[in-house]
Amino acid sequence: MRRILLIVACLWALDGATFGQSHENHQSEEAHAAEMHEAHGEHEVQTHHADEDLCAHADSHGESGDFDPAATAYHHISDANVYTIGPWAFPLPCILYSKEDGWSVFMSSKFGIGHHGNGYKAYKRYVLDEGVVKRIKDPNFPMGEVEIDGIVHEEVATPDGKKKVVAYVCYEGQAFETEHKSTADFGMFGGGITSFYDFSITKNVASMILVAILLGWMFVYIARKYEERDGQAPTGLQSFVEPIFVFIQDEVAKPFLGDKWERFLPFLQALFFFILGLNLFGQIPFLGGSNVTGNLAVTAALAIITFIVVNINGNAHYWKHIFAMPGVPKPLLFIMTPVEIIGMFIKPLTLMLRLFANITAGHMVIIIFISLIFIFGQSGENVGGALGAAVGSTLLTMFMMSIELLVAFIQAFVFTILTASYLGAATEEAHH
Amino acid sequence: MGGSIAAIGMSLAVIGAGIGIGNIGAKAMEAIARQPEAVGDIRANMILMAALVEGAALIAIILSYLTA
Numbered sequence: 001m002r003r004i005l006l007i008v009a010c011l012w013a014l015d016g017a018t019f020g021q022s023h024e025n026h027q028s029e030e031a032h033a034a035e036m037h038e039a040h041g042e043h044e045v046q047t048h049h050a051d052e053d054l055c056a057h058a059d060s061h062g063e064s065g066d067f068d069p070a071a072t073a074y075h076h077i078s079d080a081n082v083y084t085i086g087p088w089a090f091p092l093p094c095i096l097y098s099k100e101d102g103w104s105v106f107m108s109s110k111f112g113i114g115h116h117g118n119g120y121k122a123y124k125r126y127v128l129d130e131g132v133v134k135r136i137k138d139p140n141f142p143m144g145e146v147e148i149d150g151i152v153h154e155e156v157a158t159p160d161g162k163k164k165v166v167a168y169v170c171y172e173g174q175a176f177e178t179e180h181k182s183t184a185d186f187g188m189f190g191g192g193i194t195s196f197y198d199f200s201i202t203k204n205v206a207s208m209i210l211v212a213i214l215l216g217w218m219f220v221y222i223a224r225k226y227e228e229r230d231g232q233a234p235t236g237l238q239s240f241v242e243p244i245f246v247f248i249q250d251e252v253a254k255p256f257l258g259d260k261w262e263r264f265l266p267f268l269q270a271l272f273f274f275i276l277g278l279n280l281f282g283q284i285p286f287l288g289g290s291n292v293t294g295n296l297a298v299t300a301a302l303a304i305i306t307f308i309v310v311n312i313n314g315n316a317h318y319w320k321h322i323f324a325m326p327g328v329p330k331p332l333l334f335i336m337t338p339v340e341i342i343g344m345f346i347k348p349l350t351l352m353l354r355l356f357a358n359i360t361a362g363h364m365v366i367i368i369f370i371s372l373i374f375i376f377g378q379s380g381e382n383v384g385g386a387l388g389a390a391v392g393s394t395l396l397t398m399f400m401m402s403i404e405l406l407v408a409f410i411q412a413f414v415f416t417i418l419t420a421s422y423l424g425a426a427t428e429e430a431h432h
Numbered sequence: 433m434g435g436s437i438a439a440i441g442m443s444l445a446v447i448g449a450g451i452g453i454g455n456i457g458a459k460a461m462e463a464i465a466r467q468p469e470a471v472g473d474i475r476a477n478m479i480l481m482a483a484l485v486e487g488a489a490l491i492a493i494i495l496s497y498l499t500a
Contacts, residue, residue, distance in 0.1 A: 251476050350487035357490050414483040417476065 055149065055170035069371035071165075073364045077291045080131030080203045081108045082117050086286045089113045092206055094133055096126060098196035101143075108133070108200075110145065122146050122169065126196075127178060129167045131203075134178035135196045136169055141176050151178075184297075204298065207290035211277040219273075248272050252417050256424035264423055267309060271302065272416040279359060279408035283401065293411075294359035296352070303352035306419045311344075314426035347422055351415060358411050362404040369393045369400060441496040449489030453482045 083090040091109035098104075104124050111119025111128035119128030124143055125136045129151050149170040158164050168175040181198035201209075218237065225238050234242050253261040253268055278292040292298050320326065322340040324333060372393045377386025460478035464471050 251472065346491075350490060353490040353494055354483060354487055357493065410479060414479060417480055418483060421480070 055152065055168070055173055055175050067371070067374045069368055069375060072371055073367040075130055076289060076367050077294055077360055077363050078132070079291075079295060080117060081128065081133045081198075081200055082113050082131045083203050083206055083288050084117065084131070085288055089117060089131075092203065093201045094126070095199040095201070096133065096135075096196055097199065098135065100139075100195070101125070118151060120147060120150075122148050122171070127151065127169050129178065132180070133198060133200070134167055134180060135194070136176045136178050137195070138176045141169075141171065146171065149173075203288055203290050204292045204295055207281055207288065207292050208278065208298070211274070211281050211292075215273055215277050244272075244276075245269065248413075248416060252413075252420045256417070256420040257427065258424065260427055264309075264313075264420070268416050268420055271306075271419060272412050275302070275355065275415055276408065276412035279412055280405075282359065282363070283404055283408060285401075289363075291359065291363050293355055294363055296356050299352040299356040302355070302415070303348035306351060306422065307345075307348040310347075310419075310422045310426045313423065315429070317429065318426040347418075351418060355411050355415055358407055362400070362407055366397055366400050366404070369396045372396075438496040438499055442493050445489045445492030445496070448492075449485055452485040456481045456485065 081092055081094055083092055091107045091113060094104070094106055094108050094110075096104050101124060104126070106123065108119075108128060110121065110123045111126075112121040113128065114120050117128065117131030121127075122136065122141070123145050125141050126133050127136065127148065128134075149172075152168050152170060152175070153165050154168060155163050156166050167178045169178055170176075179194045179196075181196060182193045184193075218241065222238050222241055225234070225236075229235070229238075233239075248269055249261075249265060252272075253265050257264055275293055278298075281287075282290050282292060282294065322344060323337055325336050325340070328336055370393055373386050373389045376382065376389035456478055460474050463474050467474075
């Protein structure tokens with residue numbers, strides 16, 4: 001059981017490593033960032049007249065305006081620097097690094113978390129916008145703790161012709177552009193390397209630690225129970241976990257891994273229970289609504305671990321099938337080998353995307369169903385419509401929640417069974 | 433309504449995956465009806481196959497999202 005604990009800890013550590021990776025990519029991306037900055041500089045000059053209008057009604061802007069279900073959904077599935085349980089917002093530690101100002105470590109309560117995770121203070125040029133830390137680009141903005149008038153969002157065109165929503169901080173009647181933290185997505189999902197890095201214990205990281213501790217406690221407790229009650233029937237938590245544990249052992253590890261199942265069982269069990277724990281934790285309503293397994297960085301870390309474990313344990317037979325498939329005519333190898341090599345990387349890629357897409361889609365559907373209340377209520381104008389939609393959407397949400405409960409188990413199982421099958425294929429001995 | 437062609441691509445991928453997973457489910461049901469004692473093996477393999485089919489659709493969805 002100690003091995004499982006160790007692996008859960010390793011999983012978590014490697015998750016941290018993916019966040020760290022964004023830092024390593026920094027050097028190569030620097031030139032690109034500089035280009036982007038120039039392009040933005042021109043843009044700022046053009047829109048400068050609009051800035052004053054932007055902030056003219058910063059105070060009244062807040063909650064008015066049309067309800068945007070897509071934006072709401074994206075906000076709720078994304079990570080945050082505050083932990084919201086029901087109406088209460090709990091501050092989390094912020095560990096931020098920017099090249100100009102170095103490291104800054106503080107609690108997110110420094111921002112004065114107001115309504116809906118909006119901070120009313122700026123600290124060291126960082127602000128809290130809907131629970132997410134952003135940094136003010138303008139170096140003229142005062143450092144230290146200052147009160148701001150508000151944060152407004154404006155859609156602007158990026159240099160490559162796409163539209164993107166930028167948050168502006170209003171301070172003394174002027175609008176200051178902010179930027180999002182650096183993400184190692186190479187600009188694919190609208191992220192990229194910006195002027196600061198966020199290594200904070202965010203909502204997702206906090207949930208991950210919590211789930212890891214819970215699982216660790218659970219397994220140690222159960223292991224002790226087995227020692228104490230040797231030869232007796234399992235009780236309590238023991239009888240809840242045992243069937244799941246044995247299911248993974250008998251239906252996943254043994255059929256796919258043959259006689260080597262015992263060696264990989266701790267890895268598979270840790271993977272299964274970690275994913276299942278996070279999936280179920282994300283299902284608990286009002287408890288932060290953390291979407292850990294619906295975060296691409298987390299699933300990527302899990303997939304990278306699988307990739308490493310599979311390829312380290314791959315035997316000569318496995319590598320021979322990739323680089324020189326036996327029994328295939330030589331000219332055909334020019335096609336087969338690249339396809340096999342691509343396939344090697346596609347496997348973890350689909351593992352990553354499958355878990356991410358399934359969990360994110362589930363969370364999004366539930367939020368969209370809840371949004372129906374606001375859409376039919378027309379932002380409070382049509383109370384009857386809102387009431388009618390509330391009944392309908394409650395039923396739909398409960399239906400969706402029960403499906404999501406199923407999906408939580410299925411996706412954890414699928415991730416584990418696919419890992420087992422890749423491991424099985426990599427460690428299989430030659431039989432022809 | 434930006435990225436409409438990407439949305440069409442996304443829906444085509446989903447149609448393909450839907451047909452694929454539908455076939456897997458139908459055949460699995462048939463197999464369970466024929467051999468109810470093998471339900472455990474059939475279910476595990478059904479989920480595995482559905483996951484593999486889904487993987488192809490997910491790659492298509494992500495690619496269409498990126499090009500949108």
